[in-house]
Amino acid sequence: MIRVWQGDITTFDVCAVVNAANRSLLGGGGVDGAIHRAAGPGLLEECRKLGGCETGSAKITGGHDLKARHVIHAVGPVWHGGGQGEAALLASCYRTAMDLAEAAGCRSVAFPAISTGVYGYPSEAAAEVAVDTLSAWLEGREGWEVTLVAFDTRTAEILGKALER
Ligand code: APR
Numbered sequence: 001m002i003r004v005w006q007g008d009i010t011t012f013d014v015c016a017v018v019n020a021a022n023r024s025l026l027g028g029g030g031v032d033g034a035i036h037r038a039a040g041p042g043l044l045e046e047c048r049k050l051g052g053c054e055t056g057s058a059k060i061t062g063g064h065d066l067k068a069r070h071v072i073h074a075v076g077p078v079w080h081g082g083g084q085g086e087a088a089l090l091a092s093c094y095r096t097a098m099d100l101a102e103a104a105g106c107r108s109v110a111f112p113a114i115s116t117g118v119y120g121y122p123s124e125a126a127a128e129v130a131v132d133t134l135s136a137w138l139e140g141r142e143g144w145e146v147t148l149v150a151f152d153t154r155t156a157e158i159l160g161k162a163l164e165r
Contacts, residue, residue, distance in 0.1 A: 002134055002146045004163060005110075006156040009149040010038035013067040015106030016060070018097050020114045021073040023052050025059065031112040031151070040065040047073065056089035058096040060104060070104055072097045076115030079122065087129055090115055094133040098146075108145040113155050123155055127162035 009017050009031060019035045022028050025047040027036040036043055042064040050073075053059045058074035074097050077089035093114055101109045111130065115121035127148075134146055148163075150156035 004148045004159040006150045009110055009112050010034050012110045014108040014110045016070040016072050016101045016109045017068040018111045019071050019073045020112050021075050023075050025050050025053050025073050030117045056092035060100045072100050079120040090129045091133040098137045107143050110147040110149050112149055123158045127158045131162040
C-alpha cells in the first residue's frame with residue numbers, strides 16, 4: 001500500500017526513513033540536514049564508515065535518535081534536463097531502498113521526494129517515477145506500508161495525482 005502524507009519525515013515512526021543524500025553520505029541541507037539534526041551525531045559517525053554511495057544507489061544505517069529504526073541513504077540524480085538517464089537513476093534509488101528495507105526486515109518505509117529539491121528534478125516527473133517504481137516493486141508482496149512524505153502542499157498534491165493515475 002502506498003499513501004501520501006504531508007509533514008516532516010524526521011517525526012515518522014516507521015521502520016525505515018529514506019534520506020535524500022549526496023554521494024559523500026556526510027550530510028547536507030534539505031531533508032539530509034533535517035535527518036542528521038534529528039538523528040544526532042551518531043548518524044554521521046556511522047555514515048563516515050560507509051565510504052560514500054553512488055548516484056542511483058542507497059546504503060542503510062541505524063536510526064540513532066530518530067523514531068525510525070533505520071535510515072536508508074539514497075543518492076538521487078541531479079536533473080540535467082532528462083537526457084542523462086535521470087529517470088532510471090531515480091527509479092534505482094527507490095528500488096534499492098526497498099530492497100535494503102526488506103533485507104532489514106522492515107515492512108514500513110517513508111520516502112521524501114528524492115531529487116526534487118536542490119537536485120532540481122521536476123516534481124511531477126519524479127512523482128511518476130516514484131509511484132511507478134514502488135508499485136512495481138510491491139507487486140506480489142503483502143503487508144507493506146510505504147509513505148511518500150511531502151514537505152509542502154504543492155508536492156503533496158503532485159504525489160496524490162501521481163498515485164491516482
Ligand atoms: N521532511 C520531508 N521532506 C523534506 C524535509 C523534511 N524535513 N526537508 C526537505 N524535504 C523535501 C524537500 O522539500 C524536497 O521536496 O525533500 C525533498 C528533497 O529535497 P532535498 O532535501 O533538497 O534533496 P535533493 O533534491 O535530493 O538534493 C539532495 O541536497 O541536502 C542536500 O545533501 C543533500 O546534496 C544533497 C542534495
